[in-house]
Amino acid sequence: MLLRRFTALCLLTLCAFPALALDEKDLLPVDKAFVLEVQADTRDRIELRWDIAPGYYLYRHRTSVKAGPGFSAGALQMPAGEKKHDEFFGDVETYHRQLKATLPGTADPGAGTVTLEVRYQGCADAGVCYPPQKRTVEVRLPGASAGAGAGAAAAPAGGAPLFNPLARNDGGGLKLPGSAATQSLPLPSEQAFGFEAIVDDGNRLLLRFTPAPGYYLYRDRTSLALEGAAGIRTGKPQWPAGTSHRDEHFGNVVVYFDQVDVPLPLHRERADASPATLVATFQGCQTDGICYPPMTRRVRLALPAGKVSPSGEAMVTPLVITPLPSGRKPADPAAIDPANPPAPQPLVVRSNDNGGGASATTPDASADNAGRSQPPGNAGEGDSLAWILLLALAGGLVLNLMPCVLPVLSLKVLGLAQSGESRQHARRHALWYTLGVLVAFTAIGALVLALRAAGQAAGWGFQLQHPWFIAALVYLMFVVGLSLSGVFTLGGNLGGVGQSLAQRQDAAGDFFTGVLACVVASPCIAPFMGPALAYAFTAPAAVAMLVFLALGLGLALPFLLIGFVPALARRLPRPGAWMETFKQVLAFPMYLTAIWLLWVLGKQRGIDAMALLLAGAALLALGLWWFERNRWRSRRAGMALGAVLVLLALVPVWGVTRMEPPARAASEGTVAYSPEMLDRLRADNRVVFVNMTADWCVTCKANERNVLDRDTFRDTLKRVDAVYMHGDWTNVDPQISAFLEQHKAVGVPLYVVYGPGAPPRVLPTVLTQAIVEDALLRAAR
Structure with a gap:
């Protein structure tokens, strides 16, 4: 039922005639569904009335009137309508049966007529909506002189519609460039423009566009993209010569009046077979008639194995297309009988490459939707790799200013200043921190690329969509904060790792802090990062990893410079008692980060998940405190109990993954x-x-x-x-x-x-x- 209503809506939007809808016997023409009458009782008041047919209604918020010169109009006055929640516009008011509106204002002394621009939109109760309508009405004002307003349009008698909808209709995005008297009724979009696609081989598709007689297709209003096939994208379509056409909307363009076959090469970064969906968006017009909005067709394909494109170029094998009769000549479209158009011919393909055979596909008719968005060109195409790496470096550098990363960087700089170690030791700290950042970025990049190669969508920050990861980050931020606050330190009998890793001034501490900086940076996309990451996700794997390493190098650059540039290191404050206080102050950004992540978890799994994880955090703090208390007293039983409490605190991390996401209502006005x-x-x-x-x-x-x-x-x-x-x-x-x-x-x-x-x-x-x-x-x- 929903599909039927949606298809009917698309057809009505595409065509100015409601008679072309799926239920044409039941739907009225727009000017019979909403009969408009306009009258000026006085020179300062114009009355508008819509007689609305039973089973139809008008929207209040889609109704407006604009007065031309000679009449200074106020706000349009309408009565309160029937309140309802509309699937298209949200909470609205509507009118059934009749709408009476008043346009107050002041007419100029010499004005005999006033021109009104009236806009409105309505629907049928059955669920089909008409395009937005615009009518231009010329109204005679009372008290005008005998010659004033001569030639003004008079309202027809008997309640008949005031206007022919073909004569003036600027609604719904449909242009009417020709004469209304000579136009034939426009066809629904899927009949006016046929589209087919088949697989020629693993490196090329063959497309066929078939305009109906009396229709034409724009070449440069067409865009093509593949969905569901990571590592495979469309190349430049190989259009044959078309017809030059002077178009009132787009200027000098190339169009096709006849059936046209278009080879479409594919760029491949992977050779294996893959299912895919071709998304084709194109636009065309009726000769001397309407121009359709952009329409989208989706065709499911089974791509066979192909050849990996060298340096990202499309592999194109020789193709022979069997000439097919078009059935008519572009120069004389009127010679074709619209009632008896030539039957469409099947696609015939012969490939000189034995690597793959042609296979027919079936269009996904349910997705023949007008106006699906199309992707822009691949990010980074035409840019040098050096420029992309520079963007990645700058993006990683800006990440240091993000609220989650800045405390981590401050912590390491503070530790370096506090240690008072030699320049050689400072360089070692910087190198190990940088290595931690680079390893973490490499791991994230490898995981993203592996998921994309497997056909799964994964972008920057995708791991934060998983509640268990958010819960683990909450614990991590909380534990680092407790360590900075002096609640506990790890060391002694736990493997001799010394102090908390985040504060340690050895290789393990530096490496861990670098990993931590990368992890907490994942919710952010800084300026310059977008183009670099977009390039990485479409480039070969080796090049993509270079981009991720450049991002990591940018993130590590401030600490690296402090370690290797003595002038910067000398600007660090001298060690002192103030540094212990500052270290404790740094715990609070960690707590705030944990609270923010807890809020994110609440958005993902609800308030119960927040409560469960808070209980787990309290148990975690108890276990760490109890462990620390008994460690200094060398009580092994107490330390074991603390370790058990820490392990029990991990149960809520698993528990939040078992909870269902809460219902999310759209915000007001969205x-x-x-x-x-x-x-x-x-x-x-x-x-x-x-x-x-x-x-x-x-x-x-x-x-x-x-x-x-x-x-x-x-x-x-x-x-x-x-x-x-x-x-x-x-x-x-x-x-x-x-x-x-x-x-x-x-x-x-x-x-x-x-x-x-x-x-x-x-x-x-x-x-x-x-x-x-x-x-x-x-x-x-």
């Missing part, structure tokens, strides 16, 4: 992300701001606090009538993972702005109000 809802909004030609975020993402929360949660951002959304769509990646969500991979994003945050008939625009990782406002205004234009 729409929860789903591919289907995004497609609906794009088909309706709405401006959409998509925010992919997570509660564990520090950069996300900073952007929301500084920009996205402020009134100025909300006001900008209202100015351009934009929808704010929110995707929460705090827990694992395959739909959001697919969206991130579609845009070649390395993780969250990801901000994408969509505008009518335009490709999506990806915004920078760190937002400002100026960046967001500029993107929304450009999308609205």
Whole structure:
């Protein structure tokens, strides 16, 4: 039922005629469903009335009136409507049967008529919505002179519709460049533009676009991407020559009036076979008729084994395409009988490469949605590796300023200053700390690349989606804080490791602190990191690991410089009693970090998980305190009991993984992300701001606090009538993972702005109000 309603909505949005919907016998034309009458009783008051057919309703918030010169209008006055929760717009007011509205104002003394621009949108109770409507009405004002307003449009008698919907319709994103009297009824999108895709071999696909007679396809409004096949991406489509066309919307373009076959090479970083989904977004028009919004088709494919592309280039084997009759000539589309178009021909492919055979595929008809976003070009293409490594180095350096990492760095610098050791020892500390950072970054990079090679979506910070990892981090931050506060130290009979690893001034302590700095940096994506990580996730494995090592080197660089540059080391404060106090003060950022991580766990698994882990933390503190108390008294039984308490404290870490995620309601003024809802909004030609975020993402929360949660951002959304769509990646969500991979994003945050008939625009990782406002205004234009 939901699929049926969604398909009907897409068809109505694509076509100005409701008669083209799936239930055309039951749906009224828009101007019969909502009959508009306008009358001016006085020179300072204009009445508008919509007679609404039974089974239909109008939205209050989608109704507006703008007066032209000669009438200074006030705010449109409408009665209270029926309150309801709408699946598209949230909490709204609607009108059934009739809507009477008043436009107050003051007419100029010599004005005989006033022109009104009336906008409205409504739906059928059955669940099908019409595109937004715009009508231009010329109203005669009472008391005008005999010659004033001559030629004004008069309202027809008998309650008939005032206007022909073809004569003036700017709603729904459908353009009507031709004469309304000569246009044929437009076809639904899947009939107007056929699309097929088959596998030629492991390194190439063959696509076929089939415009119906009287329709044409834009070459440069087409984008192609693969989903579900990590390490395999689309190359540049090999379009044949098309027809030059002067288009009123896009200028000089190349179009295709006839069936066109397009080889599509594949870039491969892996040779094995893989299932995949081809996502094709394209746009076309009816000759002298409507232009459709961007439409998306998805085709499931079974890619055979192929050849790895050298240096990231696509492998292209010779291809012979059997010529097929098109059935008509582009120069004379009128010669074809629309009622009896030529039957589509099957795809015929002969490959000169024996490495793979052609296999037919079946389009996923349920996903034929208008307006699915398309990824931009692969991040880092065209940039030199040296530039990417420089970006990675800068991104790692900026990570040191993040609130989780800064206390760890301060702790090591403090320890170095406190030790008062020689320059040789300072260098050794710096090298072991750097080695810990690099090993940790290498491990994370190898894990991410391994998961992606296995076809699983994994981005920067993905490990924080798992409650057990968050719980372990809470314990780690808490234990480091207890150690800094002097509650316990590890050593003596526990393997002789000396003091707490975070404070130790030997190789193990330095190495562990480097690993800790990398772990606590994982919730953050600093400036410059995004392009570098995006390049790493699409580059060959060896090159990707170089990028991860550059990130690690940037993170370790401040401590490395202090160890190797004497001038910097001499600027460190002299050891003294103040350093013990400062060490204890550093415990509190660790406690705050543990509290923040505990909050993230509450978002993932609810308040019960927070309570369980707090109980575990209390048991952990008791065990460590009891162990420390008995260690100094050499009481082995007491030390054993403390160790048992520490082990029991680990049970809540397992317990939180057994809890179900709590229900998450969308915030006020936002729409929860789903591919289907995004497609609906794009088909309706709405401006959409998509925010992919997570509660564990520090950069996300900073952007929301500084920009996205402020009134100025909300006001900008209202100015351009934009929808704010929110995707929460705090827990694992395959739909959001697919969206991130579609845009070649390395993780969250990801901000994408969509505008009518335009490709999506990806915004920078760190937002400002100026960046967001500029993107929304450009999308609205």
